[in-house]
Amino acid sequence: MYSWISALLLLCLSSLAWAGDEIWIDVRSTEEFQQEHLVGAIHIPHTQIAKGISKRYPDRNTPLNLYCRSGRRSQLATEALQALGYTKVVNRGGLEQLKQAGMPTEGSLVNAEALATQP
DSSP states (O other), X not given: XXXXXXXXXXXXXXXXXXXXXXXXXXOSOHHHHHHOEETTOEEOOGGGHHHHHHHHXXXXXXXXXXXXXXXXXXXXXXXXXXXXXXXXXXEEEEHHHHHHTTXXXXXXXXXXXXXXXXX
16 A cells, blocks of 8 residues: 555656756747746747747757647747757647646736635
8 A cells, every 4th residue: 555655656756856857938928928837937939939949048958848828839839949959849738738737837817816715
């Protein structure tokens, strides 16, 4: 019984460590980013991804996790970065998927929801 609990705990802790060690890039619009984004995410719209990433992360082996609302814009951004020679770029899909997986968010929408639930 304790072995499966230990395994589950280890999995949860390793997921948190994984999330904290890598770079998360939100490629949505400024308005979307301001409403809600992953904690610690960097905002670079998909239309500016090549210029924004190469300035901030010139090492093309930097692990980068991209996301948007549905995964479409992050896929376009992933392909653009791969064409520039970035080797460790991953499209992580949409924000809702990441939230369901337990990734924490912040922003004006999150703050408004928190205020609405206070007694």
